[in-house]
Amino acid sequence: MCFRPTPPWTTCGHEWNTEGCIPIWDVNGTINVNASSNRIMNTTGGRASMLATEEFWTYNVLDLSRGFEFMGTLKWELALAVTISWTLVFICLCKGVFSSRIAVYITAPAPFILLTILLIRASLLPGSLDGVLFYVTPDWDGLKSYQVWVEGFIYGFYSLGNGYGAVTTLGSYNRFHDQSLGNSIIISIADLLAAIYCGFALFTILGYMAYETGIPVSEIRNSGPGLIFITYPHTASLLPLPQLWTVLFFLTCILLAVDSQFGAFKTLTSGLCDLYPGTLGKHKVLVCLAACVGGNLLGLIFITQGGMYYFQVVDWYSAALGTTTISFFEGLAIAWVYGADNFCENIKEMMPTLPNRVLKVLKFHWKFVLPVICLVVLSITLWRFKPPTLNDYSYPDIAQTVGWVIATGIVLPIPAAIVYGLFTTQGSLMQRFKHLSAMRYDSFVKHSCDECKEKSYFSDLPLDKTELEMCHMLPDVFQDDRA
Structure with missing residues (x-):
């Protein structure tokens, strides 16, 4: 459609156009300079007129349903x-x-x-x-x-x-x-x-x-x-x-x-x-x-014809709530469950030249600044949250219910995984918690070895000494795990 001499979204008279359609191009191919201003002023039978581009999008591309x-x-x-x-x-x-x-x-x-x-x-x-x-x-x-x-x-x-x-x-x-x-x-x-x-x-x-x-x-x-x-x-x-x-x-x-x-x-x-x-x-x-x-x-x-309604509900309830909530729990997991000190040690192992004062600043932000900001933003978002609207259309209660189910479903796997891990791990409650919050080096080494070939392709460089040592450690790690 983009290559046509007259793009279909610039003129009226198509099967999807209404009587209130305002063309961007006139019949003779010249630009209708008053198109957008006419859209603001004109109404047809009590219904606001629409530009040809709007009608092409709404009535042809989307073919939008009633709700x-x-x-x-x-x-x-x-x-x-x-x-x-x-x-x-x-x-x-x-x-x-x-x-x-x-x-x-x-x-x-x-x-x-x-x-x-x-x-x-x-x-x-x-x-x-x-x-x-x-x-x-x-x-x-x-x-x-x-x-x-x-x-x-x-x-x-x-x-x-x-x-x-x-x-x-x-x-x-x-x-x-x-x-x-x-x-x-x-x-x-x-x-x-x-x-x-x-x-x-x-x-x-x-x-x-x-x-x-x-x-x-x-x-x-x-x-x-x-x-x-x-x-x-x-x-x-x-x-x-x-x-x-x-x-x-x-x-x-x-x-x-x-x-x-x-x-x-x-x-x-x-x-x-x-x-x-x-x-x-x-x-x-x-x-x-x-x-x-x-x-x-x-x-x-x-x-589908109602797809734009479904798209907006999913986007509305997942983007604002899901991103902030997951980031909040990720910050808590790293800083307070796994431990900011342990995480800093891992970073120091990977970047030995990184100054300690930088790690102290990062640790403070991980433990306090990030969780507080995420919690404040999430609280304000929930407090000021409003249901979505599409032009003049207000979504029914069923749409809002579906939206909250989606928002809950994004976050629900986090507590579900915690409960599953606590029930399937042996030992006392504190032992289970410590076991789940510890890094599993066997999984890390296995992933490193499985991706050796892809890493080599990705960077065009051979594996460094540390990565080769990890691959050589693999049998010993698995032996310790079995023991």
Whole structure:
């Protein structure tokens, strides 16, 4: 559709359009400069008019049903797109970190290259400077609101993937003496700079839209799917060669989506293979294929006519609550169950040159700062939590119940695993607790040896002395474990 002389989301008269449709392009192919302002002022039979881009997204792509209770039929076009997406994920990850390394060389820098092209083009548009000034000008009254800081904290956790295991899983392929602390700092700074850079690209476009429509930038509030599939295509339709800019933009979205999937998907497959090394660990390609097929099937509910309702409920209840809660328990487990002192000793073993004063600062943050911040943010989130809405649609009670079941299901495995471990371990209660909170070196060494080949592919370097010693220790460790 992007390559058509007249993109279908720019004009009215299609089978999915209503009488209140406002075209972006007129019949003769010229831009309707008053389209967005007419949307604000016009109504048809008491119903607000919609831009052609909005109707294309709502009534054609989504074919949105009446509400949460009405699933509707499956959209075969979306099902085909989802299947292609999971096929790309399988191709990129079927050979482990070796194949993902090759894919990342393309999927990581390409979105920023395309985003830079879009940023340069958008910065030449009228009104783009107003959007940038709105972006960089602090709202001092807004900064006084605790809700702004809470949402910023949640975004930071969500953006970095804290609590999801992706960073930990990919970090397990590092060398034993790798500078993990420096890498953590680099990742955090790079994530911050990438978000700021994407913000410039976004607000240059929003500034242009404000200029074209005659409304302030602050009133253009599309976000999430609406921002991607309504605002951006609308803006691209107003540019010369709209087909080119639309293709570049959606190519950027595809690369970002596939790249973001790598970490979460690798966490799942690596966890299964490490948990059952004798069975699943020997068939990693089949595990990857099964996980892709399973993900494809689970995603079918989101591409029905009611899929947008289900998607928003899952996103609303899992992102804000799940990330913070899991991170809170991870911090408690490391700092207070396993012990911050033991963790510092492990870090010192891997990074002997790390100053002790740095470890003291980290230990203080692990034990006190992180749990307190997570607990405060989680408490405020629960206190101020509101059910989701979609445009003017309010979700029924059944949707909220499903959402809370999802949020509870994300956290429930943590206490369930603790109770299971205490009941299946021998000894007194204190002995069981100490046994469960101790590091199992046999599992660590087994994982290190199983991944030797993948590590060598990943870094193009031979294993260092410590890692070779671990592999040589393997029989002795297992002998001690049997004894």
